[in-house]
Amino acid sequence: MSENVLELSNIVKRFPGILANDHVNLTLKKGEVHALLGENGAGKSTLMNIIYGIYKADEGEIYVNGQRANITSPHKAIEYGIGMIQQHFSLVPSFSVAENVALGLKEFHLFPRIDVIKKRLRELSKKFGLDVKPESRIWQLSAGEQQRVEILKLLYMNSQIMILDEPTAILTPQEAEGLFKTIKEMVKYGASVIFISHKLKEVLEISDRITVMRHGKVVDTLLREEADEKILARKMVGRDVVLRVEKSPPKTGDLKLSVKNLYSRSDKGPFAINGLSLEVRKGEILGIAGVAGNGQRELAESIYGLRDYTGEIEIDGTMLKPLDVHSRINHGVAYVPQDRKGVALCGNLPLYYNLFLKIFTSKQGDFNPYLFNPISLKKPAEALVKEYDVATSSLDLSVKYLSGGNMQKIVLARELTLNPELIIAVHPTRGLDVGAMESVYKILIKARENGAAVLLIAGDLEEIFTLSDRVAVLYEGRIVGYSEPDEEHLEEIGLMMAGIKKERVG
């Protein structure tokens, strides 16, 4: 009993119209990494938010180190030694790392002792291999670095129970390896970790035990030795999942997108795209492989018209102006951005609004602009929610309350029902469960078979190999080479991603 640092007993949490946690039991042993798996909307984040005091359970008890705990707020949770990194970060962009740590402290000091904090942060980053400078401003950091700040925050507060909600979703494979090393280090010092992920491989690599949730209930808890990918996938979605989708040979047509000599700056100022050129034809999927931070975001945003650039971007042979999203939409361009919550959704607006943000700027619908009642969107919204299998209690729910994966489904549903001719997809399956991932793959392939051009920017090479017809490698804002989507070329691609140039293949 005393070996369990955390024990959840019969936790029930209801939201209007949905039972998010249904009598959940879970134990966390000292020094263990416990993975939590489950479909989008299964109730994982909700359960973690209860442990961290963000939500209050309707029923059930929480025991910390064998003692009944009454966790009413994150401050209380921190007092119990519980820390959490949420699915969407909560750092203040204009503050430095050290200031952000000061903000998260148990009590609010008018004049926090920043030097003391900085010193301790430096010690901690050294000890756990977390490379960030306490002086850096958050907005200057990559997603991976921001996550390290969040981890440092937990370490600084001496958390013994660490909850990581989909930490690897935003990381490159290399960064993920780094995170795993840190986790192992933390466990060595006596911490216990709950780890949420949709990537079965990772789960099998890092965890000691695995709990699978479905529809708010715990399906099973297994030891790592008892599990493999197939078993886990079946327990999660209740059927076998095939991520190797069938793909017919490409029927490439006319040139759809042509980018020539593109230059574009990142938010921080320097050029992130340095004279890049590429072409995508109708009916093909061009995968862009590359280490995160080599201009992926800037490339996608320039093409879509959200970021200023110099150079030429032509769609269907028509030269487009920078920063003109509307003309892109008119040319049938759909965009699934990396930061769905910040760029592609209105968090406080109801779900059914969010499915139709482009209703008047695209050919999605034909409504009278002078006599338009948004209620009339509900019916088509209902059909989309069904088609894309979005787990929600109601169409009126503010989209910010949806689970991470279901938010992504809203974006995909909106973009893909526009029957796009060019799809720019950046990490389209990030945060999706294996079942949903499979359906996104099918949708993208179907769009390609219907003649759409797809520019797929993803961190996961496996995903790129599964979907692409050609692979281009992005390095320091340029395409440094092309390859065939084949495991055989893995090493060659890896070299190009690291900046070692190769002759063009195929």
Next chain:
Amino acid sequence: MRLKIERRKNDPTKLSIFLMSVLSVLISLAILGLIILSLGKNPINAYVQLTSWPFGTVAGLTQTLISMMPLLFTSLGVLIAFKMKLWNIGAEGQFYMGAFAATWGALFLFKGISSPWLMLPLLAAFAAGFGGAWGAAAGWMKAKLGVNEILSTLMLNYIAIYWVNYLVYGPWKGKGSYNFPITATFPKAAILPQYTSDGLNLGIFLAIATSFFVFYLLKRTKFGFHMDIVGDNPIAAKYSGINVKKMTIAVLAISGAISGLGGMMQMSGVLFRLQPNFSPGYGYTAIIVAWLARLNPFVAIAVAFLFGGLLVGTQQIQLFLQIPFSLVSVFEGLVLFSLISGEALLRYKISFKGVRT
């Protein structure tokens, strides 16, 4: 000392917001009573005076409706901008510009027109145009130069007010005004239909009609739908192909136009001649009305009615109890302050723990 501020788990419900608003007004009234007491007057007496005449008599109700009219126009103007999180506090200036335009039209530009059917719509359009330009100017500065609209609209208020002052003290001073800073009286064609001898006029009905128009614009058009999107997440709006800069300018222009229209109605319906300080701060009170109405154009009618009565009632207590009129501003300040505190308490839990050393 330890101060803990935590976000509450749930968004406030409609009922709790309503109760909080009512409570804010009641608390403000109570503090107002204390202030009156400290002036050596009887607060109960003051409350009676404050409410009985404006809401309890026909003549008082008429006055309430009359002072509600400019308030409702400016509140609706403010409300539209607030809907898109544009903090237009320039309704006062836009109101002044509308009154200026109406006077210019009535006394100079369209002097020759004798049909009210032609004159009044012309004045209304002219005033809406000037008020709209005043709003659009702030919108343009925000969209193109990134100037915060709170600052620009406030500055534009001063320009409008001083401009009107300059005109009535100087070139526009009326001939029969015995050197008072007042323009000549509007010609008959420029005066709104009057229903009673004490000033009830068409303006109030047009104000209520404008509430319906604002509702229609916000809830039943593409424009309103896009306003919702821009208001919630401007980046997502850009992503959706909406021209955020254009929307910013357009919304502030419409916002200013409605306040400007109010300025014209006040001239043609109530005052008939331009004079300095002809507004007791309608454009500022409008901010509180819009906020108390939770940016709902229909609720704004009721709130504007209450505040209209308040303005009339304060004139009463000024007259009978010799209490300064500036108490209205004190009261408004109190309401705004309690509303903002109430808002914070609904969303955050604040707790103090004893001083620790």
